[in-house]
Amino acid sequence: MDRKYVTLKNLLIAQEKCIGLKFFADKVVQALVNDLPEVKWSEEFNMNYILNTPANLELVFSTFRGVAWINCNHFYSRSNFGKELEPVDIRALQKREPVAGRKFCPGSYLQKLELKRYAASTVKTYVSCFETFMNYYSNREVKDLNENDIRLYLQKMIREEASHSYINQAINAIKFYYEVVLEMPNRFYAVERPRAEEKLPEVLAKEEVLCIIENTNNIKHRCVVSLLYSAGLRRGEVLNLKIGDIDSKRMVIRVRSGKGNKDRYTILSEKLLGDLRKYFLEWRPKEHLFEGPKGDKYSAESIVKIVKEASRKAGIRKRVTPHMLRHSFATHLLESGTDLRYIQVLLGHKSTKTTEIYTHVATNIFFKIKNPLD
Template identity: 30%
Template structure:
């Protein structure tokens, strides 16, 4: 720990209706310069006579302060009984060893029902009341089929894991899901995307996502030690469903990769933030959006579109569907088969009767 952290004292408080962390230390010009350099976004509060930063996971990690548990943000909004049930559900999800992202999603979906229920106990909910609530989500909240399915899955998990009453959902009506096709960029558009990206780090982010077909969560979790240049492969650790897999490291990526390592010298994660912390999903998405804008491509696709494009282009190049399934880390071949529906090679083999006239 550096000298500055040894001399800092912290206090959590509210400032202008925002949770902040006050940072106090004895006045010393050199110490002040070091603090301002380390925390350029810190602001001075006349009211508290101290510097402060936003109370966030990022700053708590940097200041070595205890991190809040997933879902803590909801506790103050819940009545006592339902707060207890919320904590039981969080404990059950943790015990099941679900990923932090899954736990956060399930708790957020579950909490929104608890907020609406106020002091009505969640464990007394019947199938009829659950159907009324989901109808409210569709008609009043204008939730999509996918959003309603997500909320149903979360609440059903509570009834199954905490109450052992999964049968309550036997009479709950699920909306028919909308089967949306993946948005795919053409090879020409992929090339334009790369050409428009001048920043070395950003270019490697985009080429790694496309060249290995990675989910954004896998991309930001990739560590320097996960890349094996000798074997030309990358180890994707504890991916979706807590499964590991190996993916091919493209030979054409090697020069850019080595230039990046020399220029940025990442310590743990291949892609790190300003303070050597893990790159965020939001930052990776922003890199993709900016590149799309610079390239003049307007397809409404997120960075996950690079993974869709990787799979589609492999299929169009004649790669066996089973190999694509393994490279993508899909459990079922049916998940991979959706790319056959967007493949130009597949569609172009079908002749319209208009052309036969």
């Protein structure tokens, strides 16, 4: 006997939350569905549905118990929303002056971003993307938009040659409203994302990195650039470092609340430790390892400028970014024979698949191959 399945879906019909019931044609299942209270058929979604209430949801499970398997993968949330660092103050967004002919994010959207403790950069991106989406459909209520409307909007962005990353950010911002704010998990599960771009990371030669470090303006800038490279840190992780995170006894650096809100340890360079001690005696930071003129946390823009200026003075023609130094750290470790799993731990990658990208840019394997021209 074939196993029967009923897949639950989150639907919004006539401004009411509903439970969609999707299943392959089966007389037994259809008969049980027909017995549910006030069950209806949706031509738009091509499935039966009932109102989404706790009683109806319990009734669905009890009705099909022992008869059909209830698939809830598209009904309950499995998202990683809310795993960000540094919550943002949304009051500035709430107090914006109205602009004629332009819609702003609903207050519930901003409130949920704050409650989920989203980082300032994420809030800025989500609000911008979602408001652009809302204003594209300026003559319609956002609650009334469906999967096809979203697809048409994404199709417009593709035709305008929007970047892969921007389209993904737009999808995340839109899904956040329908799935988190309106509490309808995986409602737009079927909305297609653009095929991932397989771009290789840009990497510097070790000699280029050392030249950049030598061309920094002062000991503070030297330590910033050295940390990005020698510990494989992200820009935000350098900014969040506190004095106590440098463990000279164990020669490790504690990275608190890295990407995905995960702590990890990475290696501390002996050469860098000497520079950090000189820096500390000269600059006397109070809490964070790197602080601004008024004792506040150093800015992300400052790190970008430090790397850019040092690269220019070093005569590096390519555009060097802080993240390029992290890529170089991983690649150079791999080229020196470090096990990929260790590199994964140092970088804080959840999966080795993410780390494996560096096997495509490491050049040590090429040295073993004799060029046919030679």
